[in-house]
Amino acid sequence: MAKKIDVPFNGTKEQEERLKKELAELKAEHGGQGLMIAALQAAQEIYGYLPEAVQQIIADELGVSLAEVYGVATFYAQFSLYPKGQYKIGVCLGTACYVKGSGDVYKKVCDILKIEGGQCTDDLKFSLDATRCIGCCGLAPVMTINDDVYGKVTPEEVEGILAKYRS
Amino acid sequence: MFRSHILVCGGTGCTSGNSRKIFEALVERIRKEGLDKEVHVTQTGCFGLCALGPIMIVYPEGAFYSQVKVEDVDEIIDEHIIKGRIVTRLLYKETVGDDGNIKALNDTNFYKKQHRVALRNCGVINPEKIEEYIAYDGYEALGKVLTEMTPQDVIDVISKSGLRGRGGAGFPTGRKWQFAKNSVGEKKYVCCNADEGDPGAFMDRSILEGDPHAVIEAMAIAAYAIGADQGYIYVRAEYPIAVKRLSIAIKQAREYGLLGKDIFGTGFNFDLDIRLGAGAFVCGEETALMTSIEGHRGEPRPRPPFPAVKGLFGKPTILNNVETYANVPQIILKGADWFASMGTEKSRGTKVFALGGKIHNTGLVEIPMGTTMREIIYDIGGGCPNGKKFKAAQTGGPSGGCIPAHLIDTPIDYDNLIAIGSMMGSGGLIVMDEDNCMVDIAKFFLEFTVDESCGKCTACRIGTKRLYEMLCKVTDGTATMEDLDKMEELCYYIKENSLCGLGQTAPNPVLSTLHYFRDEYEAHVRDKRCPAGVCKKLLRYQIVADKCKGCTLCARNCPAGAITGKVKEPHVIDPDKCIKCGVCMEKCRFGAVIKA
Numbered sequence: 001m002a003k004k005i006d007v008p009f010n011g012t013k014e015q016e017e018r019l020k021k022e023l024a025e026l027k028a029e030h031g032g033q034g035l036m037i038a039a040l041q042a043a044q045e046i047y048g049y050l051p052e053a054v055q056q057i058i059a060d061e062l063g064v065s066l067a068e069v070y071g072v073a074t075f076y077a078q079f080s081l082y083p084k085g086q087y088k089i090g091v092c093l094g095t096a097c098y099v100k101g102s103g104d105v106y107k108k109v110c111d112i113l114k115i116e117g118g119q120c121t122d123d124l125k126f127s128l129d130a131t132r133c134i135g136c137c138g139l140a141p142v143m144t145i146n147d148d149v150y151g152k153v154t155p156e157e158v159e160g161i162l163a164k165y166r167s
Numbered sequence: 168m169f170r171s172h173i174l175v176c177g178g179t180g181c182t183s184g185n186s187r188k189i190f191e192a193l194v195e196r197i198r199k200e201g202l203d204k205e206v207h208v209t210q211t212g213c214f215g216l217c218a219l220g221p222i223m224i225v226y227p228e229g230a231f232y233s234q235v236k237v238e239d240v241d242e243i244i245d246e247h248i249i250k251g252r253i254v255t256r257l258l259y260k261e262t263v264g265d266d267g268n269i270k271a272l273n274d275t276n277f278y279k280k281q282h283r284v285a286l287r288n289c290g291v292i293n294p295e296k297i298e299e300y301i302a303y304d305g306y307e308a309l310g311k312v313l314t315e316m317t318p319q320d321v322i323d324v325i326s327k328s329g330l331r332g333r334g335g336a337g338f339p340t341g342r343k344w345q346f347a348k349n350s351v352g353e354k355k356y357v358c359c360n361a362d363e364g365d366p367g368a369f370m371d372r373s374i375l376e377g378d379p380h381a382v383i384e385a386m387a388i389a390a391y392a393i394g395a396d397q398g399y400i401y402v403r404a405e406y407p408i409a410v411k412r413l414s415i416a417i418k419q420a421r422e423y424g425l426l427g428k429d430i431f432g433t434g435f436n437f438d439l440d441i442r443l444g445a446g447a448f449v450c451g452e453e454t455a456l457m458t459s460i461e462g463h464r465g466e467p468r469p470r471p472p473f474p475a476v477k478g479l480f481g482k483p484t485i486l487n488n489v490e491t492y493a494n495v496p497q498i499i500l501k502g503a504d505w506f507a508s509m510g511t512e513k514s515r516g517t518k519v520f521a522l523g524g525k526i527h528n529t530g531l532v533e534i535p536m537g538t539t540m541r542e543i544i545y546d547i548g549g550g551c552p553n554g555k556k557f558k559a560a561q562t563g564g565p566s567g568g569c570i571p572a573h574l575i576d577t578p579i580d581y582d583n584l585i586a587i588g589s590m591m592g593s594g595g596l597i598v599m600d601e602d603n604c605m606v607d608i609a610k611f612f613l614e615f616t617v618d619e620s621c622g623k624c625t626a627c628r629i630g631t632k633r634l635y636e637m638l639c640k641v642t643d644g645t646a647t648m649e650d651l652d653k654m655e656e657l658c659y660y661i662k663e664n665s666l667c668g669l670g671q672t673a674p675n676p677v678l679s680t681l682h683y684f685r686d687e688y689e690a691h692v693r694d695k696r697c698p699a700g701v702c703k704k705l706l707r708y709q710i711v712a713d714k715c716k717g718c719t720l721c722a723r724n725c726p727a728g729a730i731t732g733k734v735k736e737p738h739v740i741d742p743d744k745c746i747k748c749g750v751c752m753e754k755c756r757f758g759a760v761i762k763a
Contacts, residue, residue, distance in 0.1 A: 033461070033462070033480065034442075034460055034461045034462040034480070035462055036462035036463070037442070037443070037444075037445050037459065037462055038442070038443065038462075040445070041404065041443060041445065071464055072462070072463065072464055075447060075464040075465060075621075076444075076445030076446050076447050076465070077445070077446030077447060078404055078445040078446040079445060093366075094366035094367055095366040095367040095523065095524065095561065095564070095595070095597045095611070096366075096367045096523030096524050096529070096597060098366075098611055099524045099525060099597065099599060099603055099608075100524070100525075131405075132364070132366055132405070132446075132448075133365075133366040133367055133368070133369070134179070134405065139180065139183060139184065139217075139220075140523070140529075142183075149183040149184075151183065151184070156753070
């Protein structure tokens, strides 16, 4: 269960307009059918996560119930109802990484940041997720921080890697 | 004409290793030297040998440079490109013959036994240029189909070739197309399953990244065969490079009139759109995938009606996997007999495997069906690193099972793998050595399915969770022998009572390890011992008195204060205080700490 952080929703007018514009474009592109997932992806791209207020905008624009939006948003792993950290850490727990010891790397990150998977540090700096295979099994075990990829990571190296993002 | 071609791998593995920067540095240096009319730099798809990435090949010499760094670029340009002296220190050792000359790639152990059909253009062409695909016979098959063949001819060729679905279950592709063709309907759809979710499998991604047009062309052929005019590729959002190259490829195909209205002036219309998955393993199941394209929670629905009758948006639909499609254009061009000449009687052609885990040559390999596991693991894969003993290979991901060492000579095809309790799956092949605990592996897969079960069927939603808890009892050392029997019973219950492939196959990792490695389960239960030394609760760290120099390093680092002893005298671990974190073993410089 992700730690619920009470960050007040502070979406801007610009964000809302951008979302509405993109939703209108998606509607035209999809011929009106099957666009819910693309709509949520667009919204998460704009806001970083999908708070209730954003889900409500989507429901209104697409003419569906909030429950339906919520149902889809909670089904897929890509969508988050809570904010993510400035630096999103992913430790691959795919088979290849796992057999090469990524579980220990994952645990090390938890210990250092005092959070669990799916959670975010109180200062919103780091969030951690266990990821599925990201497809570079030759580098196992793999850890990612935003777009940076660290391969063949050992638990001892974790502290040093995190330090680069702390300042 | 260029005097030299430099091919830099742009697959995900090498890109993670910074190959994009290497590519840019090469282009920049070449431009600076004024060689851009003589030397051509291209970014290609995956070469397959991901363990040695980033990879580049320089032609005409065929110099295969591995583990290249950005800092190496200047040396490669100065020495190789300008002076014509190959940078031997960067060469992949296997490509250097005894006489010091460069061997052809196809003569190296890794490539020798491979036969590249689905991967034929990966690592050869620039996937972002349609002209390069066309130069390699691209879209010729589509032209042939539209101008010389009837839809039934196409299906007959595919049926005769013996092509079976490469996504896991191995359903005959021609038969699937025939069903969809026979379905009456004004609107039909062609879909591509690129929601590659098995942990450890990345062949579909590599094909999309390295040869996206092959998939587009094949989907157009399929559309013609069944009478569809719209297609969807459902691809994981986690594959950004694949999505980008697919988008570029679709745009280019439209510009060339190979997608859209009146293709080749034959009156045939077909267009293609990408739908991004949002991270749900169950969406690899065909009915769930279609529900997801429709924009709903990706839950599977009962079959029949089969998608060929009532699929996407309620219309007749075919859904094939990326690798299946990648075979199609060549079957059309080279004929059903050519394809059927490869492989075994019931499994024709080749199969791509993603080799991973405890193996030297991690990467992508494509082998004719019927190749043995031994050939893949030892001849191509180079065996387990660090002289460790091979224990088992896992195929089929969370739906598959483990193949133990004594069955390593089994020729790989769909039916043989099922017979030994595993399955082809999409082609992930994870190698495990003596340091891997089979109960722990089964537990790992169950944790995955517990997470990914969509929740629709009780047997799967609750059953996998209970099964996982039983496995935890085993690894914690609190299980009884009756629990093992109960586990087995529960496995069959889940299989029989789940709606879709996810639940029906989820217990396979447990069943196959229980079957082949029951002694390991029993060791956990009866002797409270993990033979591989993985399960923490059953582990005991000990200090070998003879090896301990009394340096106190372990005692100073032990977070639990469990280690005592005087300076320069052997230390002792108090098992009651030890939390089994393993720090002492990591810190000891004399190898005195062992797992008992």
